[in-house]
Amino acid sequence: xxxxxxxxxxxxxxxxxxxxxxxxxxxxxxxxxxxxxxxxxxxxxxxxxxxxxxxxxxxxxxxxxxxxxxxxxxxxxxxxxxxxxxxxxxxxxxxxxxxxxxxxxxxxxxxxxxxxxxxxxxxxxxxxxxxxxxxxxxxxxxxxxxxxxxxxxxxxxxxxxxxxxxxxxxxxxxxxxxxxxxxxxxxxxxxxxxxxxxxxxxxxxxxxxxxxxxxxxxxxxxxxxxxxxxxxxxxxxxxxxxxxxxxxxxxxxxxxxxxxxxxxxxxxxxxxxxxxxxxxxxxxxxxxxxxxxxxxxxxxxxxxxxxxxxxxxxxxxxxxxxxxxxxxxxxxxxxxxxxxxxxxxxxxxxxxxxxxxxxxxxxxxxxxxxxxxxxxxxxxxxxxxxxxxxxxxxxxxxxxxxxxxxxxxxxxxxxxxxxxxxxxxxxxxxxxxxxxxxxxxxxxxxxxxxxxxxxxxxxxxxxxxxxxxxxxxxxxxxxxxxxxxxxxxxxxxxxxxxxxxxxxxxxxxxxxxxxxxxxxxxxxxxxxxxxxxxxxxxxxxxxxxxxxxxxxxxxxxxxxxxxxxxxxxxxxxxxxxxxxxxxxxxxxxxxxxxxxxxxxxxxxxxxxxxxxxxxxxxxxxxxxxxxxxxxxxxxxxxxxxxxxxxxxxxxxxxxxxxxxxxxxxxxxxxxxxxxxxxxxxxxxxxxxxxxxxxxxxxxxxxxxxxxxxxxxxxxxxxxxxxxxxxxxxxxxxxxxxxxxxxx
DNA sequence: ACCGGTTTAGTTTTT
DNA sequence: CTAAACCGGT
Numbered sequence: 139x140x141x142x143x144x145x146x147x148x149x150x151x152x153x154x155x156x157x158x159x160x161x162x163x164x165x166x167x168x169x170x171x172x173x174x175x176x177x178x179x180x181x182x183x184x185x186x187x188x189x190x191x192x193x194x195x196x197x198x199x200x201x202x203x204x205x206x207x208x209x210x211x212x213x214x215x216x217x218x219x220x221x222x223x224x225x226x227x228x229x230x231x232x233x234x235x236x237x238x239x240x241x242x243x244x245x246x247x248x249x250x251x252x253x254x255x256x257x258x259x260x261x262x263x264x265x266x267x268x269x270x271x272x273x274x275x276x277x278x279x280x281x282x283x284x285x286x287x288x289x290x291x292x293x294x295x296x297x298x299x300x301x302x303x304x305x306x307x308x309x310x311x312x313x314x315x316x317x318x319x320x321x322x323x324x325x326x327x328x329x330x331x332x333x334x335x336x337x338x339x340x341x342x343x344x345x346x347x348x349x350x351x352x353x354x355x356x357x358x359x360x361x362x363x364x365x366x367x368x369x370x371x372x373x374x375x376x377x378x379x380x381x382x383x384x385x386x387x388x389x390x391x392x393x394x395x396x397x398x399x400x401x402x403x404x405x406x407x408x409x410x411x412x413x414x415x416x417x418x419x420x421x422x423x424x425x426x427x428x429x430x431x432x433x434x435x436x437x438x439x440x441x442x443x444x445x446x447x448x449x450x451x452x453x454x455x456x457x458x459x460x461x462x463x464x465x466x467x468x469x470x471x472x473x474x475x476x477x478x479x480x481x482x483x484x485x486x487x488x489x490x491x492x493x494x495x496x497x498x499x500x501x502x503x504x505x506x507x508x509x510x511x512x513x514x515x516x517x518x519x520x521x522x523x524x525x526x527x528x529x530x531x532x533x534x535x536x537x538x539x540x541x542x543x544x545x546x547x548x549x550x551x552x553x554x555x556x557x558x559x560x561x562x563x564x565x566x567x568x569x570x571x572x573x574x575x576x577x578x579x580x581x582x583x584x585x586x587x588x589x590x591x592x593x594x595x596x597x598x599x600x601x602x603x604x605x606x607x608x609x610x611x612x613x614x615x616x617x618x619x620x621x622x623x624x625x626x627x628x629x630x631x632x633x634x635x636x637x638x639x640x641x642x643x644x645x646x647x648x649x650x651x652x653x654x655x656x657x658x659x660x661x662x663x664x665x666x667x668x669x670x671x672x673x674x675x676x677x678x679x680x681x682x683x684x685x686x687x688x689x690x691x692x693x694x695x696x697x698x699x700x701x702x703x704x705x706x707x708x709x710x711x712x713x714x715x716x717x718x719x720x721x722x723x724x725x726x727x728x729x730x731x732x733x734x735x736x737x738x739x740x741x742x743x744x745x746x747x748x749x750x751x752x753x754x755x756x757x758x759x760x761x762x763x764x765x766x767x768x769x770x771x772x773x774x775x776x777x778x779x780x781x782x783x784x785x786x787x788x789x790x791x792x793x794x795x796x797x798x799x800x801x802x803x804x805x806x807x808x809x810x811x812x813x814x815x816x817x818x819x820x821x822x823x824x825x826x827x828x829x830x831x832x833x834x835x836x837x838x839x840x841x842x843x844x845x846x847x848x849x850x851x852x853x854x855x856x857x858x859x860x861x862x863x864x865x866x867x868x869x870x871x872x873x874x875x876x877x878x879x880x881x
Numbered sequence: 882a883c884c885g886g887t888t889t890a891g892t893t894t895t896t
Numbered sequence: 897c898t899a900a901a902c903c904g905g906t
Contacts, residue, residue: 299896329896362899379899434896441894501894601893603897623894663884763896793892814893830894853891 184567264518270529291322295459332437392503394864445480456484467492471503494548531557540867563842566875574605594800600812623790646679661691802838810857
């Protein structure tokens with residue numbers, strides 16, 4: 139019903155081109171597929187391909203000896219934990235010692251396992267929580283229980299993966315208790331916590347209190363500056379480019395290993411540059427120190443080092459935070475684990491919640507083995523497992539359990555649900571990407587007609603480009619949607635340009651920011667930019683370009699000088715500064731970008747955001763650590779207010795963590811796309827891909843559609859096989875979409 | 882010597 | 897799409 143003629147023609151064209159037996163497969167006439175409405179538009183006997191898929195047909199990943207040993211060791215640990223799990227007897231649960239003191243009826247608000255997790259507040263506690271098992275609810279009740287037990291909120295430290303999650307927990311706790319005690323809890327991401335702590339204790343730790351936080355792109359720019367300065371690219375053609383160098387440096391620090399170890403593990407082709415890269419890493423470190431720049435890893439490392447080396451500081455932290463709660467523990471890296479351990483040594487009241495099956499940040503150094511080895515660090519810890527699922531029905535759980543149980547290691551999954559609806563996940567193979575997109579959008583429209591609001595539906599994919607065809611289809615049918623993940627508001631060029639100006643205003647020695655701003659002045663390239671920055675240094679930070687007036691870029695530089703000096707005035711707000719800078723920047727942007735008007739609207743959004751801030755330092759930190767909103771439709775449209783039109787959600791798997799929808803679509807399930815071809819040779823990476831698939835699938839409350847095009851052409855390869863994650867689960871856990879016999 | 886337009890190679894995920 | 901090498905013009 140929703141196919142307009144051009145869509146039909148397009149699909150028809152593809153059917154004819156790519157399916158030799160298209161005519162013979164059809165049962166009536168030339169265009170039978172379109173005569174009976176939706177559903178039939180996707181002919182091709184692909185369901186038989188799906189019926190025939192076999193895991194043996196896939197090249198298996200070789201498992202090396204040392205990897206095998208590691209697996210066995212961890213399986214042993216997992217097994218020993220399994221035996222320590224407490225299985226509460228519903229009639230023998232400990233009651234709160236003084237029931238009169240507690241306003242909330244914990245016993246009847248939680249299931250027995252959740253109750254145990256919420257009310258065991260002394261000593262180390264490991265909570266293994268399956269997807270959709272009411273993990274957040276348990277943490278909320280536990281927070282309430284702590285407060286009702288008389289624990290001062292200032293003594294509670296709550297670490298979560300996003301700031302949003304922390305805010306939600308505190309907010310809902312406050313609602314539960316009908317007071318605002320929870321507001322005083324120290325909470326946030328590791329990075330936000332480190333930022334706060336390092337600034338607060340700066341004098342004690344001998345740190346500059348006004349350091350600037352730089353994001354990944356800034357960090358890459360610093361690396362690039364050094365790379366050029368040291369002439370590495372001139373010496374070797376194959377010398378890695380800035381983004382790869384930055385990744386390597388960051389990975390070494392996240393995993394707490396030397397550079398050469400990262401190269402050995404993942405970048406063997408770059409081993410010949412080991413010495414140069416080590417040199418570059420050291421230069422990068424010194425550069426940041428000299429310019430008071432902190433990258434994301436510095437926040438973690440500096441806090442860890444301070445806790446390790448500065449005993450008075452460690453004692454202070456231990457005294458301050460006597461009850462620690464950690465969410466998403468499976469995504470903690472080694473450095474973060476050390477930070478936790480140093481603080482928890484004092485009181486030993488530490489609770490961690492996590493699900494080993496949902497660890498998806500190993501690429502960033504997260505070590506889900508932390509959750510397996512927690513009992514080794516805390517031998518006296520109690521272990522509680524919450525497995526009842528409140529999100530999905532049993533048919534979905536059968537499927538997601540099957541995925542999780544294919545994992546090489548981790549706790550066995552046996553999530554169960556009281557909801558016994560009989561709708562299996564649907565697997566569909568379509569002729570090509572256009573047809574796949576059309577199928578997905580048709581189904582979405584069908585759901586909307588049945589009364590499912592768009593904002594209760596999501597399309598979840600492995601990589602941003604997997605959504606291209608679906609976005610095109612949604613745009614052509616005018617369906618509102620938001621994109622989460624992928625390129626962010628803060629990463630857009632014009633936003634970064636304005637932010638760079640602001641950073642100069644705050645700190646005129648910020649060479650990375652200078653480099654960025656100078657190079658967009660017409661007539662100034664790398665060489666001149668370096669010279670100007672030197673001049674600024676010599677002038678002790680004074681912005682005065684009068685010596686350069688006669689150069690051809692002189693007039694433009696004068697405009698920049700005026701704008702920056704004007705923005706430096708202390709009697710104006712941050713928002714006013716943005717306005718001044720925008721006036722300078724707008725004409726430049728106009729020459730740079732065709733769609734400059736929409737981009738200017740982004741700067742207005744930035745203006746609105748800064749209105750809340752008194753301090754620029756605070757604004758820049760927040761902007762780096764907690765980007766305001768990550769949602770906008772595409773490169774050409776400005777930021778969109780999520781609440782506006784209840785749109786459909788398109789999201790990467792990573793950004794979908796912790797969320798749920800009535801119906802979920804997972805497209806592009808071809809082997810080489812999901813799992814990504816880059817992960818096919820390495821067992822650890824392939825395991826992570828499977829966990830990603832598990833996370834994506836387990837977001838669905840009711841309906842799960844798994845789709846793929848028949849083929850995908852990348853620049854060097856041609857993918858046609860369905861994802862191995864589908865081939866390796868039992869076929870009775872899902873239903874294959876048969877286009878000739880619609881449901 | 883330096884800038885800037887053009888070509889070409891390589892593309893995951895994010896605090 | 898985006899970064900960087902390439903190259904031709906000042």
